[in-house]
Amino acid sequence: MNESRHKPPASRETGIKLVAPAPAHERAGEIRFVPMKRERTPRLDVLVLNPPSPDGDLFLRDIARVGRRTRDGIIWPQTALAQIGAVMQQAGYTVAVVDAIGLGMTWAEFEQYMWQHKPRYMIIHATAPTLTNDMRTTFVGKAVGTISMAIGTHVTPMTRETLEAYPTLDIVVRGEPEMTILDVVRTIDRVVQETKELETVEVGNAELRAPWRKMPFPDASYLTTRGRFLGVRPQTIARALRETQGVGFRDEHGEVRINPDRPFIANLDDLPIPLHEQLPWQKYKVPIVGGPYTFVLTSRGCPAGCRYCIKHVTYQSSVRHRSPDHVLKELHLLKAMGLHHVHFEADLFTVQKEFVHDLCNAIIKDGIKIRWSCNSRVDFVDEAELRLMKQAGCFMIAWGLESGSEAVLKRARKGTTVQRIREAIHWSHQAGIKNWGYFIIGLPGETVETIQQTIALAKSLPVDIALFHIATPYPGTPFYYEAVANGWIEMNQWEDYDMYSHTVLNYPHLSSKDLEYWARRAAREWSLRPRPILTFLRGAANPDTLGSLVRIGVNHLKWMGGSLREA
Numbered sequence: 001m002n003e004s005r006h007k008p009p010a011s012r013e014t015g016i017k018l019v020a021p022a023p024a025h026e027r028a029g030e031i032r033f034v035p036m037k038r039e040r041t042p043r044l045d046v047l048v049l050n051p052p053s054p055d056g057d058l059f060l061r062d063i064a065r066v067g068r069r070t071r072d073g074i075i076w077p078q079t080a081l082a083q084i085g086a087v088m089q090q091a092g093y094t095v096a097v098v099d100a101i102g103l104g105m106t107w108a109e110f111e112q113y114m115w116q117h118k119p120r121y122m123i124i125h126a127t128a129p130t131l132t133n134d135m136r137t138t139f140v141g142k143a144v145g146t147i148s149m150a151i152g153t154h155v156t157p158m159t160r161e162t163l164e165a166y167p168t169l170d171i172v173v174r175g176e177p178e179m180t181i182l183d184v185v186r187t188i189d190r191v192v193q194e195t196k197e198l199e200t201v202e203v204g205n206a207e208l209r210a211p212w213r214k215m216p217f218p219d220a221s222y223l224t225t226r227g228r229f230l231g232v233r234p235q236t237i238a239r240a241l242r243e244t245q246g247v248g249f250r251d252e253h254g255e256v257r258i259n260p261d262r263p264f265i266a267n268l269d270d271l272p273i274p275l276h277e278q279l280p281w282q283k284y285k286v287p288i289v290g291g292p293y294t295f296v297l298t299s300r301g302c303p304a305g306c307r308y309c310i311k312h313v314t315y316q317s318s319v320r321h322r323s324p325d326h327v328l329k330e331l332h333l334l335k336a337m338g339l340h341h342v343h344f345e346a347d348l349f350t351v352q353k354e355f356v357h358d359l360c361n362a363i364i365k366d367g368i369k370i371r372w373s374c375n376s377r378v379d380f381v382d383e384a385e386l387r388l389m390k391q392a393g394c395f396m397i398a399w400g401l402e403s404g405s406e407a408v409l410k411r412a413r414k415g416t417t418v419q420r421i422r423e424a425i426h427w428s429h430q431a432g433i434k435n436w437g438y439f440i441i442g443l444p445g446e447t448v449e450t451i452q453q454t455i456a457l458a459k460s461l462p463v464d465i466a467l468f469h470i471a472t473p474y475p476g477t478p479f480y481y482e483a484v485a486n487g488w489i490e491m492n493q494w495e496d497y498d499m500y501s502h503t504v505l506n507y508p509h510l511s512s513k514d515l516e517y518w519a520r521r522a523a524r525e526w527s528l529r530p531r532p533i534l535t536f537l538r539g540a541a542n543p544d545t546l547g548s549l550v551r552i553g554v555n556h557l558k559w560m561g562g563s564l565r566e567a
Helices: 079-090 107-117 128-143 159-165 178-196 234-240 324-337 353-366 383-391 406-411 418-430 448-460 478-486 512-527 530-540 543-566
Strands: 046-050 095-099 121-125 147-151 171-173 247-250 256-258 294-297 341-345 371-376 394-402 434-441 465-470
Touching (some): 046 079, 079 095, 079 178, 079 294, 107 128, 121 128, 128 147, 147 178, 159 256, 171 178, 178 234, 234 247, 294 324, 324 341, 324 353, 383 394, 383 418, 394 418, 406 448, 418 434, 434 448, 434 512, 448 512, 512 530
Parallel strands (some): 046 095, 046 121, 294 341, 394 434, 434 465
Antiparallel strands (some): 171 247, 247 256
16 A cells, blocks of 8 residues: 555645644544534514613603603503514414513523524514614524514614614514514515525535635534524525515615505504403503503594604504494403503594594493593593593593693694693593693703793693603604704714603703703602692502502602702
């Protein structure tokens, strides 16, 4: 046998001898791929997720609203996510609705959940104040092969910016999400199935595998994962979504593409009842309510033209209602679960008198005993309507009152007057309904004088709770475009968009610090009076509300005191 064949040749240029690699069984310590048994547990089809909190604090999120940190102890029901889950389950997919905020789920627990269930699709609700935190879920999703979709009032107007900033996010679902998400999942699944037999892409570096290359590895694919990509390839997603309405995604070249928006769902009765049973509904609390509560959708859309309102991004001006019978069916389901308090969720509950009358009369005729709240505008109610609402079980109305200045109301296109505010709140109070007043400090045209007018109005009204928000120009609203054009926004990151802890607004005559000071001062001036203190004490006498009211009181005092000490 000629042993020279086994000696590596010397380089003709350098004279350096090349040493042949030892046989594979002699190379101790080499890390090689060892085939493992495939997982036997079926993967979850769809995870609908309210992501964990960045820091353990409570954050309020809803896909038709904006997100914010709460100082009032409220935990918002995630009925909108349960609605998406119901649509997907009805279509035959396995579904889990996880409200990490309501559950108090930590990031470590979330990551463990993802590795255990490996969802094929994940729908996350992303908001501006928690954006980077929310996108962290997509990083975990990539590791387990999950296709991630983001929904909400921030990613809809900021689709391109979000996809470009967060490469682990696959898809943005814009606007009304239910049917778009179903279309996305069905389309990608179909395209994956169609192309499965055609995919012949080899794993590993072709340069290393080429037979003419003399490399010191007998099989270059040992350097790879030796298997198919766990999820769906980005190119496949891009091919599938070319014609899908209502989405933003990356094309085959990695460029962000935004397709035309999908028309709104014509008949809301076509939507199945949300998967309330998958929500931690026992944890959902709100001040004054003696027990758990949840949201029940009644309509989408609002014809009003308020320039700061997020409805410009979501359901816009066309109004669509569920039928009273469909709403009543859901109320009976909730009653059977043990829920006796609901908030009728709508852009404007009292937008159509005929619907309000039909629903109230249906509740009265049915005899179901349930306490409910709603939102309203002072120019969309009358005395008789409020008395009927009370008879049907309405115990509280959340009013968007905004300002005590006629000039500020007019510039914001609120469509009402201070006199009308006084009348409607008085009617509601006389009907025996509690009033929750929302005020905004810092709308365009605001001055110290107009802020003082707002404080004076709030103190003069029979409202049981008053919250003073700092005006926030959310992307997609007319207020946002006005603020950008005038240079009123001062921010470093989207997380600065938190209307409670601080503000991105910085007017030439009212700085962000000024606005924060006046919001706290307004809350203090309103709260530290006999009437609000009496309301608090009455609520504290109820064991069901005592704990939450104490927390709210402590949080309010801390919040109110901070800026005032700095001023």
